[in-house]
Amino acid sequence: MSFLDVTVAARALADAAALAVRLLTARSPQPVHAAVLLDGGEAGLTLTATDGSLTVRLDVAATVHTPGRALVSRRGLADTVGGLPSPEARLAVEGARLAVTVPGARFALPILAEAGSPAGAGSPAGALSPPSGPTSRVADAWFPAASLPPEAVRVDGPSLRAAAAAVAGAASREHALPIFTGVRIRATGEALTLLATDRYRLAAATVPAVGAPFEALVPAALLARIAPVLGRAESVGLHASGDRFALSWPGGSAVTPTLGDAYPDAQFDRLLDVTPECVVELEAGTLAAAVERAAAYAGEHGRLTLQTVEGAVLVRAADPLRGESEETVKAALRAGRATRAYQARLLADALHAFPGETVTLHIQPALRATEVTTPASGLRYLIVPMRPAEPT
Numbered sequence: 001m002s003f004l005d006v007t008v009a010a011r012a013l014a015d016a017a018a019l020a021v022r023l024l025t026a027r028s029p030q031p032v033h034a035a036v037l038l039d040g041g042e043a044g045l046t047l048t049a050t051d052g053s054l055t056v057r058l059d060v061a062a063t064v065h066t067p068g069r070a071l072v073s074r075r076g077l078a079d080t081v082g083g084l085p086s087p088e089a090r091l092a093v094e095g096a097r098l099a100v101t102v103p104g105a106r107f108a109l110p111i112l113a114e115a116g117s118p119a120g121a122g123s124p125a126g127a128l129s130p131p132s133g134p135t136s137r138v139a140d141a142w143f144p145a146a147s148l149p150p151e152a153v154r155v156d157g158p159s160l161r162a163a164a165a166a167v168a169g170a171a172s173r174e175h176a177l178p179i180f181t182g183v184r185i186r187a188t189g190e191a192l193t194l195l196a197t198d199r200y201r202l203a204a205a206t207v208p209a210v211g212a213p214f215e216a217l218v219p220a221a222l223l224a225r226i227a228p229v230l231g232r233a234e235s236v237g238l239h240a241s242g243d244r245f246a247l248s249w250p251g252g253s254a255v256t257p258t259l260g261d262a263y264p265d266a267q268f269d270r271l272l273d274v275t276p277e278c279v280v281e282l283e284a285g286t287l288a289a290a291v292e293r294a295a296a297y298a299g300e301h302g303r304l305t306l307q308t309v310e311g312a313v314l315v316r317a318a319d320p321l322r323g324e325s326e327e328t329v330k331a332a333l334r335a336g337r338a339t340r341a342y343q344a345r346l347l348a349d350a351l352h353a354f355p356g357e358t359v360t361l362h363i364q365p366a367l368r369a370t371e372v373t374t375p376a377s378g379l380r381y382l383i384v385p386m387r388p389a390e391p392t
Helices: 010-023 074-081 134-142 157-168 222-232 265-271 283-296 342-352
Strands: 005-009 037-041 046-049 055-060 061-066 067-075 087-095 097-102 105-110 151-154 182-187 191-197 201-208 215-220 235-241 244-249 252-255 280-281 302-310 312-319 322-332 330-334 340-345 357-364 368-372 381-384
Touching: 005 010, 005 046, 010 046, 010 055, 010 074, 010 087, 010 222, 010 252, 037 061, 037 074, 037 191, 046 061, 046 368, 067 074, 074 105, 151 157, 151 201, 157 182, 157 191, 157 201, 157 222, 157 235, 157 381, 182 222, 201 342, 215 235, 222 244, 222 252, 252 283, 280 283, 280 322, 283 302, 283 312, 283 322, 283 342, 302 342, 340 342, 342 381
Parallel strands: none
Antiparallel strands: 005 061, 005 087, 037 046, 037 067, 046 055, 055 252, 087 097, 097 105, 151 235, 182 191, 182 215, 191 201, 201 381, 235 244, 244 252, 280 330, 280 357, 302 312, 302 340, 312 322, 357 368, 368 381
16 A cells, blocks of 8 residues: 655645645534645645645645655645745655654644545545545545536636626625626636626636636635735636536646636616716826825715716715815816716726726716727726715
């Protein structure tokens, strides 16, 4: 009987272990959901972890001296390899421990026993046997969603990162209505569109894509956490089949259940049909900074107003207890004039989605949503204005 023994680049292993911790939730009633499965084979070392919903697989180049498997604490592995004082580390099963060895230092992590199943014949308690052994079947049962659905679309990684980060921020964080905690991802064969809303704001982005049509409602929290990883990949694969959705990039993948039925088209087509009464162009970062300064005076409801005047937008906020503020932001007025009230946090979030860009505000009549957009980004962000203040 042989057990896992590999030599691996310490930095690459530390990055993979930290990513598994960052992508997966920390709380679960199942102890195995706090673990990571290390699998050494012909392809190198693979880390597989799940929180019961999301399953992540990460590949790390390694010299495999003896193929095998070991299940250890996900956080324990990340903490152990995060600051190793050596470019390489050796990982080897020694009895009921996984030894992590570098010149001048050795660390040992307990190998987690498989709940409700015996160790492989001749193996130490809690150790996982090589892939052909009976415990391999148990490990596979722990991570049933690790296999990827068929790839449907391939997109540019940095473009998907920008779209996913911006759109996911518009989704709801309240789980009472799960549909609003998701991002609708739709591929048409030539483009990929992402859309999310929490009923007070809506963000939609389009990026070029190549592949087959599909549609899925994906947890926004996952897209927000994984966006930085996607941005480092030249291209990203999107996989979909039934109620499963996956993302893959060189050296890794993430698989998650979808959230069920997607948004009704008719409702959102109507919301995205923007007919402005006022159009104004300005620098997103400059207005965002003014909004954040005004937020200190916006009261418990975060209420501030934007008023368009010749060559500028006035940002105003007032509260009986905190005082009042007024700031002028240079702008180009393209059509009409308007005064609208917004919640400061929502307006700032919308503007931060366009870092360093000149944006166009399309202000619609009455309480119809104001659109923040720029043609270059393919992103549209809509915010519902607040009702006029009651006279005092």
